[in-house]
Amino acid sequence: MNEMTVTREEREAKLEGMGCKRKRVEDIRFTQGKGNYVDDVKLAGMLHGDFVRSPHPHARIKSIDKDKALKVPGVLAVLTAEDLKGVNLAWMPTLAGDVQMVLADGKVLFQNQEVAFVVATDRYAADDGINAVEVEYEALPVLIDPFHSMDPDAPVLREDIKDKKDGAHGPRKHPNHIFEWTVGDKDLTDAAFRKAEVTIKELISYHRTHPSPLETCQCVCSFDKVKGELTIWGTFQAPHVIRTVVALIAKIPEHKIHIISPDIGGGFGNKVGAYPGYICSAVASIVTGKPVKWVEDRIENLTSTSFARDYHMTTEIAATKEGKVTGLRVHVLADHGAFDACADPSKWPAGFFNIVTGSYDFPTAHLAVDGVYTNKAPGGVAYRCSFRVTEAAYCIERGMNILAQKLGMDPVELRLKNFIRPEQFPYHSALGWEYDSGDYHTAMQKMMETVDYAGLRREQAEKRDAFRRGETREIMGLGVSFFTEIVGAGPSKNCDILGIAMFDSCEIRLHPTGAGIARMGTKSQGQGHETTWAQIIATELGIPADDIMVEEGNTDTAPYGLGTYGSRSTPVAGAAIAMAARKVKAKAQMIAAYMLEVHEDDLEWDIDGFRVKGLPEKFKSMKDLCWAAYNAPPPGMEPGLEAVSYYDPPNMTYPFGAYLCVMDIDVDTGVYKVRRFYALDDCGTRINPMIIEGQVHGGLTEAFAIAMGQEIRYDNDGNVVTGSFMDFFMPTAVETPHWETDFTVTPSPHHPIGAKGVGESPNVGGVPAFSNAVNDAFSFLGSTHIQMPHDFWRNWQAAKNLGVIA
Ligand code: PCD
Numbered sequence: 001m002n003e004m005t006v007t008r009e010e011r012e013a014k015l016e017g018m019g020c021k022r023k024r025v026e027d028i029r030f031t032q033g034k035g036n037y038v039d040d041v042k043l044a045g046m047l048h049g050d051f052v053r054s055p056h057p058h059a060r061i062k063s064i065d066k067d068k069a070l071k072v073p074g075v076l077a078v079l080t081a082e083d084l085k086g087v088n089l090a091w092m093p094t095l096a097g098d099v100q101m102v103l104a105d106g107k108v109l110f111q112n113q114e115v116a117f118v119v120a121t122d123r124y125a126a127d128d129g130i131n132a133v134e135v136e137y138e139a140l141p142v143l144i145d146p147f148h149s150m151d152p153d154a155p156v157l158r159e160d161i162k163d164k165k166d167g168a169h170g171p172r173k174h175p176n177h178i179f180e181w182t183v184g185d186k187d188l189t190d191a192a193f194r195k196a197e198v199t200i201k202e203l204i205s206y207h208r209t210h211p212s213p214l215e216t217c218q219c220v221c222s223f224d225k226v227k228g229e230l231t232i233w234g235t236f237q238a239p240h241v242i243r244t245v246v247a248l249i250a251k252i253p254e255h256k257i258h259i260i261s262p263d264i265g266g267g268f269g270n271k272v273g274a275y276p277g278y279i280c281s282a283v284a285s286i287v288t289g290k291p292v293k294w295v296e297d298r299i300e301n302l303t304s305t306s307f308a309r310d311y312h313m314t315t316e317i318a319a320t321k322e323g324k325v326t327g328l329r330v331h332v333l334a335d336h337g338a339f340d341a342c343a344d345p346s347k348w349p350a351g352f353f354n355i356v357t358g359s360y361d362f363p364t365a366h367l368a369v370d371g372v373y374t375n376k377a378p379g380g381v382a383y384r385c386s387f388r389v390t391e392a393a394y395c396i397e398r399g400m401n402i403l404a405q406k407l408g409m410d411p412v413e414l415r416l417k418n419f420i421r422p423e424q425f426p427y428h429s430a431l432g433w434e435y436d437s438g439d440y441h442t443a444m445q446k447m448m449e450t451v452d453y454a455g456l457r458r459e460q461a462e463k464r465d466a467f468r469r470g471e472t473r474e475i476m477g478l479g480v481s482f483f484t485e486i487v488g489a490g491p492s493k494n495c496d497i498l499g500i501a502m503f504d505s506c507e508i509r510l511h512p513t514g515a516g517i518a519r520m521g522t523k524s525q526g527q528g529h530e531t532t533w534a535q536i537i538a539t540e541l542g543i544p545a546d547d548i549m550v551e552e553g554n555t556d557t558a559p560y561g562l563g564t565y566g567s568r569s570t571p572v573a574g575a576a577i578a579m580a581a582r583k584v585k586a587k588a589q590m591i592a593a594y595m596l597e598v599h600e601d602d603l604e605w606d607i608d609g610f611r612v613k614g615l616p617e618k619f620k621s622m623k624d625l626c627w628a629a630y631n632a633p634p635p636g637m638e639p640g641l642e643a644v645s646y647y648d649p650p651n652m653t654y655p656f657g658a659y660l661c662v663m664d665i666d667v668d669t670g671v672y673k674v675r676r677f678y679a680l681d682d683c684g685t686r687i688n689p690m691i692i693e694g695q696v697h698g699g700l701t702e703a704f705a706i707a708m709g710q711e712i713r714y715d716n717d718g719n720v721v722t723g724s725f726m727d728f729f730m731p732t733a734v735e736t737p738h739w740e741t742d743f744t745v746t747p748s749p750h751h752p753i754g755a756k757g758v759g760e761s762p763n764v765g766g767v768p769a770f771s772n773a774v775n776d777a778f779s780f781l782g783s784t785h786i787q788m789p790h791d792f793w794r795n796w797q798a799a800k801n802l803g804v805i806a
């Protein structure tokens with residue numbers, strides 16, 4: 001038989017299945033400039049829309065005069081909130097149960113808020129039109145500091161709900177209060193603190209930042225009046241959700257809405273939410289009968305679409321003298337900006353922040369989160385954050401270091417002492433999660449051995465002595481972080497978006513010659529799904545990955561799914577892919593049994609086909625079975641070979657990792673050098689090790705950016721002072737450190753292929769590693785906690801505050 005002349009290894013290798021460092025198939029077009037992005041969509045007669053934006057962070061709108069703008073050559077329409085009211089679209093629902101202005105209705109609440117939408121024949125005309133719109137504002141007092149948002153005399157921001165006593169998540173304490181969310185056992189935790197031998201308390205702030213993908217948010221809307229159909233090409237991470245939301249709010253039947261996410265130039269959570277640009281373009285297309293394109297510029301992206309973080313976490317840990325943790329108490333003040341447009345699953349006002357107990361066995365914990373309004377842009381969940389997990393990991397990883405310092409213990413030793421032990425999995429955390437699997441000690445041990453942790457600590461001790469003797473002005477920091485992520489939203493029992501359950505899907509159709517197409521409800525924005533999804537199918541079905549075309553992002557053809565964010569694609573859609581493949585395989589097995597004239601149970605799977613147990617020469621390859629499925633199926637069986645799976649995961653997955661950053665800081669200038677960065681990730685079964693490495697490199701670079709300088713900062717008057725790449729730190733290859741990656745493999749017990757997500761992990765674990773390195777460097781000078789971002793200026797400032805420079 002032909003198959004027998006090649007070795008099993010060769011047959012296996014030819015598939016390029018799971019575990020293979022398969023080259024990214026999408027990069028063939030990306031590296032040749034042949035990607036097809038939203039801005040590449042150019043339709044006949046297409047118009048361009050752009051926004052008049054508010055220079056004021058808080059002001060009443062006294063009047064909007066569009067007359068002059070409408071006289072500008074090329075300008076066809078100017079939309080304001082008054083126009084949108086006619087179609088009931090002046091406000092839109094947010095994913096967090098709040099409502100948000102599409103165009104400023106009576107007042108503006110943050111700088112650069114959308115006030116009017118100008119539609120013109122080209123972008124230049126639209127811009128001239130914008131300059132000609134006359135808006136009269138009456139400035140109002142500005143609220144920027146979240147710690148003052150609930151002051152008795154604070155300006156009331158949301159007049160639309162000022163008398164509403166109840167919000168989407170329970171009672172409100174103040175007109176600027178959004179929600180209070182509490183989890184855990186308060187009495188037990190308070191008791192643990194009363195009994196504690198050692199406690200720490202620190203305000204740990206995670207500043208506001210922004211995902212700023214290379215490609216900004218954009219769309220092209222085209223309404224066909226004759227058919228009554230609306231087609232939208234957009235930078236959507238979740239195309240099906242957009243379709244359902246458009247159907248619900250625009251009252252267009254869902255089958256007459258076509259959402260297409262073409263190639264996307266990075267998403268990072270920025271492209272999950274719904275923005276005024278989408279609604280205004282759709283309305284403009286309906287009004288003008290022409291396609292309308294809207295493309296955000298960089299400043300608009302940084303200042304008005306989904307920000308990230310802005311969590312202020314008062315963190316307390318109780319412990320014994322020996323360093324065993326006995327309780328955790330955290331209060332978070334969450335700054336949501338002008339509207340609560342957080343993209344968490346709807347039931348979770350603070351996302352999965354209750355993963356804040358981290359990798360440690362806390363017998364009890366209590367968490368309270370207060371969300372408040374300020375005069376800042378809305379958003380909240382984006383930037384490799386998987387629903388506030390980055391904030392939680394930063395909180396506990398800084399907290400553990402602060403505790404170690406107080407106990408005079410090494411931060412690694414403290415962690416080893418408190419880790420959840422392998423035999424405790426599945427582990428029930430004090431704040432309500434069930435961790436699926438983990439082996440933290442092994443991962444930490446591997447990190448320590450690889451980097452020679454003990455040797456690094458000795459070197460640090462010598463350097464500190466030399467510093468004290470005045471022989472050097474450089475201090476050395478070792479930043480340890482050990483994170484546990486929670487990804488794969490999610491089980492419909494606890495996750496939905498506006499009532500839409502968070503399953504995901506895959507449809508596989510094999511063609512007669514043994515090639516096929518697979519479609520999912522997810523949407524790659526650069527992650528490489530076209531490569532990795534085919535690898536899962538290759539291993540499951542014995543068809544070379546090269547013979548499988550992966551298609552995502554078209555709601556007309558893809559099965560319904562919730563999209564790509566929160567590292568959910570591998571845990572949820574990845575499972576659906578395996579399940580759909582197994583359905584296909586079950587049918588193929590029946591066909592093989594018929595062709596080989598044996599009972600199905602007498603067959604065994606062998607790399608790329610079925611063989612009769614004990615009779616190795618009796619074999620049918622998957623390729624043979626594809627042909628037979630269409631052209632010679634067993635009597636009574638319907639032809640064809642395809643299947644679809646909608647997968648509702650039983651639990652989330654809990655990837656983890658051990659990171660170490662070695663940093664040197666010159667105290668006189670604040671200039672830091674990242675000497676070494678080691679990242680060990682455990683994401684269970686690894687589909688493509690090269691893609692994982694790329695994901696980790698990208699995520700660490702973002703973590704470096706955030707920890708070491710990137711910030712969306714407002715001055716006291718409400719001006720965004722970091723609204724362009726002139727001021728917003730965007731590391732290039734020059735600043736970016738070298739990354740060392742490593743791994744352990746602890747499969748997820750409930751996932752069909754044992755895989756956990758990985759895309760977000762490096763940001764979750766990376767930020768605390770950098771921040772702990774800086775803090776560790778300064779700790780021997782008497783400092784406990786220095787605020788991020790740790791740019792040169794702040795490091796220099798820290799040295800000054802500690803009295804080491806005059
Ligand atoms: N075990 C394992 C896992 C995983 N993987 C791979 O890796 C990746 C990833 O994955 P994941 O983790 O599952 O995730 P996804 O879902 O897919 O994605 C998402 C993520 O992803 C990341 N990464 C990235 N990359 C790129 N390039 N771009 C972008 O944009 C991005 N973004 C970011 C973010 S931010 Mo959010 O949205 O915030 O929530 S979330 C996120 C893909 O490809 C996959 O397949 C493998 O291989 N294996």
Ligand SMILES: [Cu+]
Nearest residue numbers: 385386387566
């Ligand atoms: Cu996220």
